[in-house]
Amino acid sequence: MANVLDLRRRIRSVKNTRQITKAMKMVSAAKLRRAQERAMQARPYAQMLVNVLESLVRRTDLYNDVTGNIMHPLLVEREEKSVLLIVIAGDKGFAGGFNSNVGKAAQKFIDLRSAKGQNVDLEPIGRKAIGFYKKRYYAAQYDKTEEHYDNDLSTHYETIRQRKGQIEVAAEHADLLLKAEFSAVTEMAKSIIARYERAEIDSVYIVYNEFKSVLSQRIVVEKLLPIIKLGTHTIESSEEMTEEQRDAAVKAAEAEGISVHEPAGTAMDEEAKKFGTADVDYIFDQSPEELFRHLMPRYVTTQIFHALLESTAAEHAARMTATDAATKNAGDLIDSLSLTMNRVRQAAITKEIIEIVSGAAAL
Numbered sequence: 309m310a311n312v313l314d315l316r317r318r319i320r321s322v323k324n325t326r327q328i329t330k331a332m333k334m335v336s337a338a339k340l341r342r343a344q345e346r347a348m349q350a351r352p353y354a355q356m357l358v359n360v361l362e363s364l365v366r367r368t369d370l371y372n373d374v375t376g377n378i379m380h381p382l383l384v385e386r387e388e389k390s391v392l393l394i395v396i397a398g399d400k401g402f403a404g405g406f407n408s409n410v411g412k413a414a415q416k417f418i419d420l421r422s423a424k425g426q427n428v429d430l431e432p433i434g435r436k437a438i439g440f441y442k443k444r445y446y447a448a449q450y451d452k453t454e455e456h457y458d459n460d461l462s463t464h465y466e467t468i469r470q471r472k473g474q475i476e477v478a479a480e481h482a483d484l485l486l487k488a489e490f491s492a493v494t495e496m497a498k499s500i501i502a503r504y505e506r507a508e509i510d511s512v513y514i515v516y517n518e519f520k521s522v523l524s525q526r527i528v529v530e531k532l533l534p535i536i537k538l539g540t541h542t543i544e545s546s547e548e549m550t551e552e553q554r555d556a557a558v559k560a561a562e563a564e565g566i567s568v569h570e571p572a573g574t575a576m577d578e579e580a581k582k583f584g585t586a587d588v589d590y591i592f593d594q595s596p597e598e599l600f601r602h603l604m605p606r607y608v609t610t611q612i613f614h615a616l617l618e619s620t621a622a623e624h625a626a627r628m629t630a631t632d633a634a635t636k637n638a639g640d641l642i643d644s645l646s647l648t649m650n651r652v653r654q655a656a657i658t659k660e661i662i663e664i665v666s667g668a669a670a671l
Contacts, residue, residue: 312656315649319642326638329631332402336628337564340522343621347519350617354610358539361603382501382604385534386510390427392478392500393417394532396516396615397437398623399485404633406517406626407436413527413547414440414515422474429478429509431500433616434485446472448479469508488616490609497609504533513544516615517622522561523568525549525622532611535604557625560632 395414397407414437421428430445432438449470456463479499484492503509512533518526526549531542549557561568 312649312653315645315652319645319649322638322642322645326635326642329634329638333560333628333631333635334564336624336631337561337566340566340621340624340628343617343624344519344521347614347617347621350610350614354614355539357603357607357610361538361600361607380601380604381505382533382535382608386507388426388510390429390509391421392429392431392503392509392512394500394512394514394516394612395430395432395437395440396514396619397432397434397440398619399435400627401436402630403623403626404630406623409527409547410437410515410517411440413529413545417513417515417529417545418475426474427471428475430475431479431481431496432477433481435482438480438482441477445475445477448476484616485620488613488620490613493613493616494609497605497612500533501605501608514612514615516619517626518546518615519618519622519625521569522557522566522625523554525557525625530615532608535607538607553629556633557629560629561625563632564628 393414395410397410401407418428418430429448430441432441449472451468451470453468454463479496481496484496500509500512504512511531514530514532516528516530518528527547528541529544529546531544536542558568
């Protein structure tokens with residue numbers, strides 16, 4: 309059994325750890341408030357964009373009269389032979405099962421699609437997501453060819469994909485979560501849309517932690533492309549929080565004064581719902597067909613950006629819950645060690661008294 313000095317050192321070490329976890333919990337709670345507010349502020353814009361697109365749909369013939377094909381390539385449905393999966397996890401650990409649960413949902417999707425003989429391209433967002441596939445799957449390889457024509461007066465460049473495996477990492481986004489800027493997401497979405505329009509991929513899915521409130525979270529696999537219906541989320545699969553996880557999240561949030569319910573809609577949200585919904589003939593500077601063609605990529609970008617914001621809020625909520633549990637466990641351990649130390653100290657005192665009494669009796 310450890311002596312009193314060792315137990316005191318252990319108690320001091322656990323107290324220091326408790327201070328760290330308590331500070332981390334406060335930081336995560338503050339970041340959660342900001343992340344949740346930022347996600348709420350992005351909703352009116354997304355709603356307005358959907359309303360404008362729906363208004364354009366009513367004034368646009370989506371089908372070509374001659375060929376009968378859908379006018380916009382993002383609406384075209386093809387047989388799924390090659391799919392792209394975007395995986396959004398976190399940059400840091402100490403968030404409970406947040407990162408591992410996202411990885412499990414993504415791996416389940418990968419195994420299911422690979423069993424069907426489909427090629428799967430991965431685009432992980434966040435350092436933890438990149439770590440899932442860094443050494444497990446090949447990175448996509450592209451060969452660039454160059455051909456000269458007309459006595460080297462013109463040059464033709466072509467990029468050819470050389471696939472090494474059925475599952476490959478097409479791109480990595482390690483810094484996208486640091487600031488979660490719309491411009492960076494736009495560049496990522498442009499690349500994905502271009503590949504979809506070239507028929508390099510037949511569908512796009514995204515795995516992330518959907519966050520409505522501390523009490524309402526779930527890991528979802530959502531279909532982004534092709535777009536089935538504007539303004540709706542096509543959920544392929546989802547995994548809800550357990551009752552134990554909900555209870556832990558509620559206790560951690562209430563301790564920091566954070567509401568566990570979804571925030572009520574603001575006046576801006578109500579105006580966004582009404583925007584562009586009146587049954588009148590709107591006048592556009594450009595033709596409805598041209599506006600629809602240019603706004604559809606922005607719609608896809610908004611979907612990815614919103615998933616990024618919700619995943620960030622969910623990560624902070626998970627870290628707040630994990631550090632709250634760690635703080636409570638540290639307190640319980642301190643109480644247990646203090647009790648043990650008192651028993652050891654009492655035993656030592658009793659032993660000394662017995663020795664003194666025995667010595668006195670021997671005299």
